[in-house]
Amino acid sequence: MEKQKIEFMLSQVAAFTGGVLEGGDISVRGVSVPEDQKEGTLCMINVQANADMTNGAASAYVVAEKVLVETDKPVVRVKDPRAALVKLMLAFHPAEPVRHHISPLASVPAGVKYTEPVNIGNFVSIGENVEIGENTRIFPGCVIGDGVKIGKNCIIYPNVTIYENCTLGSGVIIHAGAVIGADGFGFIPGPNPVKIPQKGTVILEDFVEIGANTCIDRATIGATVIGFGTKMDNLVMVGHNTRLGKACLIASQVGFSGSIEAGDGIVAAGQVGFSDHIKIAAGSVFGGQAGVPNDIKEKGMYLGAPCIPMLKFAKASAVFQELPELKRRVVNLEKQKDRN
Amino acid sequence: MEKQKIEFMLSQVAAFTGGVLEGGDISVRGVSVPEDQKEGTLCMINVQANADMTNGAASAYVVAEKVLVETDKPVVRVKDPRAALVKLMLAFHPAEPVRHHISPLASVPAGVKYTEPVNIGNFVSIGENVEIGENTRIFPGCVIGDGVKIGKNCIIYPNVTIYENCTLGSGVIIHAGAVIGADGFGFIPGPNPVKIPQKGTVILEDFVEIGANTCIDRATIGATVIGFGTKMDNLVMVGHNTRLGKACLIASQVGFSGSIEAGDGIVAAGQVGFSDHIKIAAGSVFGGQAGVPNDIKEKGMYLGAPCIPMLKFAKASAVFQELPELKRRVVNLEKQKDRN
Amino acid sequence: MEKQKIEFMLSQVAAFTGGVLEGGDISVRGVSVPEDQKEGTLCMINVQANADMTNGAASAYVVAEKVLVETDKPVVRVKDPRAALVKLMLAFHPAEPVRHHISPLASVPAGVKYTEPVNIGNFVSIGENVEIGENTRIFPGCVIGDGVKIGKNCIIYPNVTIYENCTLGSGVIIHAGAVIGADGFGFIPGPNPVKIPQKGTVILEDFVEIGANTCIDRATIGATVIGFGTKMDNLVMVGHNTRLGKACLIASQVGFSGSIEAGDGIVAAGQVGFSDHIKIAAGSVFGGQAGVPNDIKEKGMYLGAPCIPMLKFAKASAVFQELPELKRRVVNLEKQKDRN
Structure with missing residues (x-):
């Protein structure tokens, strides 16, 4: 699968990883995993549980x-x-420099501003008054709305949609199928619910990464903001006017409702759900499937729905499965009491 | 971001909102949010908690x-x-009239029937025997299968896929990446599960709105139906042969399994899950992450998994975290009893 | 909606279904559902609850x-x-043979290897060194990365993205908007989280079916593998380096984190979540919204978060809603005790 044959001596590997070589200085040409070691490659053993896998097919x-x-x-x-x-x-997979190329099969209006090199794939449709920074790549099938601004060194994978007037910083990565800037979900209930027009935007700050098929809705007014360096996995939902802090790590299928203010460095495991109009303390950590109905005022580790401190949840959860037994014991005590 | 400079006098705003002007009749040119007020704009204060934000940068x-x-x-x-x-x-963001335009970069077979004006974007691929009503816009990258019927005044945002023979009413909005009419999930289990062919369709009635990357599966036979005026957020799943009533509001990441009959006006918060082959009473409301395994026979507010009436859940949930303590108290009572 | 008028005598239907005809041998021209019977069609009654629907409009x-x-x-x-x-x-919807056609509106590099017939739709963008087996159809808007290998008899529905170097077996079906091979979610936390490059691949074995907008991430090193005959519904997430066994049935919105080893024949209902680095015994069944934090060592039916055996969960869950009452009873016992 590799285009170039890249080889390193183990002494080189030791040098660039800051490690120490024990044994012969042989050459290796790739990295393999403990469960599927390949001859000629290096294999990484980072937990004691895998220590007995150091006599497999890998060469070092x-x-x-x-x-x-x-x-x-x-x-x-x-x-x-x-x-x-x-x-x-x-080292083994060096990034290739961006080759300036605008596919003749893309639709790029004359007014689009870009700094060479940029790489725009087949069947990309770009709107009016779009700006694209240098070294940015836009893969085939993407649709970029009017007035969108994209920084430099970005990668927009295939079939991404960015609605009008959204802004991406530099070093932003958006995986395939993600949708940036669809209408926030705002309606006045009734027999034919009335749509509240959604005319704000989305701002993805520098070094944000957005997973495949993830959706970040535009604000009603103002902006939905994803802070510097925040990384999001696939199929995540971010509602309108929500503001996520910097350097958050958000796993797959997490849902943020609208108008949330989340601090820096939040970590959410898969399928966590956050209610609307709440504030989340910086550095908070949420276990998988946690439900967060109210403000989280103190940094901590939370689990459960509604979420509570993780340790508390673990203890309560252990008793949960004993509930039928616990009830029986209460019934027994009551019978005893009646007899007395 | 605004193309036109639209300004109103406050007396005009009072007139079209049915409000009363208190103070000078100045001109404003947009709406801003309390947290990010802009000079020259109107800012909306609708809760007492924001009352102290009426001395910000906004002009009214x-x-x-x-x-x-x-x-x-x-x-x-x-x-x-x-x-x-x-x-x-x-008022500040008036809808622009649909300009008749069929992109020369779209693939529109000769047999497609439409009423002008329609707007069909770049790289849209339209199948055979498709019908498109007037004032309907289809954004770039959409794929419309054979025999699809789309009403008037619809908006189909980029990269939407509509499988063959599905039907959309008038005033339907579908956000980017949504998939209408993929095969229902029907298999006979076994070492090589046998696919049950899915040959029904999807019907989206008038004024339905479908969120980004939401999926509405086609029926096995017959139709999956989303009722008049029902609005769905992003990443929602609707299984085959499910029928949702009118004017439902379905938040992000909700999942409906197959063959559900849901009444009118249902409200589901984020990440609710509905089991297959159940009936849901009209007007029922489900809190975030509720799990609905059985019929909901009475309109009410439900929470939890399996869901129970919301108030009941809140009370039980409060005791849940005290379970280790409750168990200790039962143990103490038992010790006491043994001593007696 | 049917292109051909296909009719069968009931005696033919009895023959090809291995059934027995009771009553007259009339001709029928389709299948309809009990709730929406059509004259001239056959209607399937497979549960006693629908037995009284055998006097509807259907003809047999x-x-x-x-x-x-x-x-x-x-x-x-x-x-x-x-x-x-x-x-x-x-019988009523026979598969049409694949007609060899490569759309002149697709981008298919000269080096792509395929065996006729293949059908490649409008605005499909195919990378370098791609291989496509015979009878495979690729619908409009798909993007196939460099080095992808696709077996024979596959169907890739519209707007699917397959990243570079992924491999699909034969008879694979991928529904619209699915993303195969996006980067696994691997970062070193910090003020600007460091991306761990994701250079492995995805392997979908023969007869795998992937639902609409489902995402299967590529491995960091090695491969994420979906086993023979496994079927996945819409909006499912599979993390990097996870290996799912054969013939699993995975319902919508299920999430698999990374590095999971799941045995054959697993069944997961909607919205189940699996933690990373765990092993799941073959044949295990998970009810809707189950959360699976640890290894499942024994085949069984599981429910709840954290999941426990299904029956145990049902019993505990029944007591859960009585918790406020149970607490009151404990308080009463304590008062009684104090009085003694």
Whole structure:
């Protein structure tokens, strides 16, 4: 699958990962996973549970410092295996420079402003008064509405839709099928609910990453904002006028209703749901499927629906399954009492 | 972001919102939100909690009748702030008339029937025997299957897919990436599950709105139906042969399984899940993440999974987190009893 | 809606469904549902609850052996109504042979390898070094990345995105808007979270079906794998490096985190969530909205979040709503005790 054959000596790997080489200085040409090791590659062992996998097909191992292994193969010892993995991946899969190309099969109006190089794929439809920064790539099938501003070094994967007047900072990545700037969900209930026009925008700050088929709705007035460096997985929903802080990590299928104010560094596991018009303290962590109906005023780890501190939930949850037994014991006590 | 500079005198605003002007009759040129007020604009204050924001940058305020404010700025008092907001938004953002245009970059077979004006964007692919009503807009990247019928005054945003033979009424809005009419999920389990062909259709009645990346599956036989005026947010799932009533409001990430009969005016908050083959009483309201395993025979407000009446859930839920303590108390009572 | 007028005598229907004809041998021209019977069609009655619908507009009925009905209309009695339904649907809606056609409005590089017939729709964008098996159809608006391999007899519905180097077996169906191979969600937390490059792939084995707007992320290294014959509904999420077994049935809005090992024949109802790095025993069944935080070591039926055996959950859940009452009873017992 690799276009170039990239090889490194283990001594080079040790150098760029800040690790220590134990064993022979052989050459390797890729990274493989413990469960599917390939000859000629490096394999990463970062937990003790995988320590017995250091005698597989891989030719060498990158091993976290605290993991004890026994192997005849060369090992590069690293302090921080995740940081080492990033460096390995970038070394073996270097980013290719953006080649300036505007597909003749794309629709790019004359008034679009861009700084070369940009790469615009087949069947991309770009609106009026759009601005695109240098080194930005827009993959096939994307639709970019009028007045959209896209920073430099962005990647917009295929079939993404960005509605009019939304703004993307630099280094933004949007995965396939995501929809930025659809109408917020605002209606006055009744026999034929009345639509409240949604005329605000969406702002994705620098280094935001948006997962596949994720939807960020435009504000009614003003802007829905995703803060600097926040990363979102697939199929996430962000409602109108919600403002997420910086460097949040939002897993798949999480739902933010409208008009939420969420602080920096929030972490939400899969399928968490946040009610509308609430405030979330910076740094809060939510376990999978948590339901957040009210303000979270203190940073903490939360679980359950409605969510409570994680440890409290775990303890209550353990008793939950004993409820029928607990009820029986109460009934017994009552019978005893009656007899007395 | 506004193409036209639209300005109104406050006396005009008072007239079209049915409000009363208190203070000077100045001109305003847009609406801004309390948290981000702009000079020259009107700002809406509809809850007492925001009453102290009437001395911000905005030049005038639209204030709900019952909210007490102190400000030197002019105020338009309105009875129903949401209705006023709709009127304000439509006044400052008037809908542009649909300009008849069929993109030369679209694929529109000769047999397609439409009434001018219609607007069909770039890279739209339209099947055989499709009908499109007047004033309907189809944005770039949409794929419309054979035999699809689309009413008048519809808006189909980019990258929507409508499978063959589905029917849309008039005034229907479908947001980007939505999929109307994919196969219902029907299989006979086994080592190689057998697909039950899905040959029915989807009917979206007049004034239905479908959110971005929402999926409405086609029926096995017959039709999946979304009733008149029902509005759905993003990432909603509607299974095959389900029939939703009129004027329902369905928030993001809600899932309807197959063959559900849901009455008119149902409201479901985010991430609610409905089991298959159940009936839901008209007017029922479901709180976020509710799970609905059985028929809901009486209109009411429901919460929890399995859902129960909302108040009951709130009370039970309050005790849930005390369960470890409650268990300890039962254990103490038992010890006491043993000692007696 | 049908292009051809296909008619069968009831004796033919009895023959191909393995059923027994009771009553006159008339001709029928389609299948309709009990709630919306059409004259001239067959209607399927497979549960006793619908037995009184055998005097509707339909001209004949296919009835499950164990259902008691009273009707003057002809009846075809069948042992397995679902198997009969499949045969009926295929008989009345025979698959059309794939017509070889590559749209002149598609972008298909010279190096793409395919075996005729294939059908490639308008505005499809195909990358370099793609392989496409015979009888495969790719609908309009799809984007197929470099190095993708697609088997024979596949159907890729509109606006699907397949990222580079993913592999599809034979007989794979992917519904509209699905995204195969977007980056796994891997970041090192921090003030500007660091992206862990995602350079693995996705493998969809033979006869996999993927629902509309479902997302299967590519592995960091190695492959995310969906096993032979596994069927997935709409809006499902599968995280990086997860491996699903064969013949699983996964309902809508289910979320699999990363690095899950799931055995064969798993069934998950809607909105189930699976935590990362867990193992799921083959044949396990999960009720709607179940949350699965840990390994499932024994095949069974599970419900709740965190999930427990289904029966246990049902019993505990019944007591849950009595919790306020249970607490009152404990308080009463304590008062009684104090008085003693």
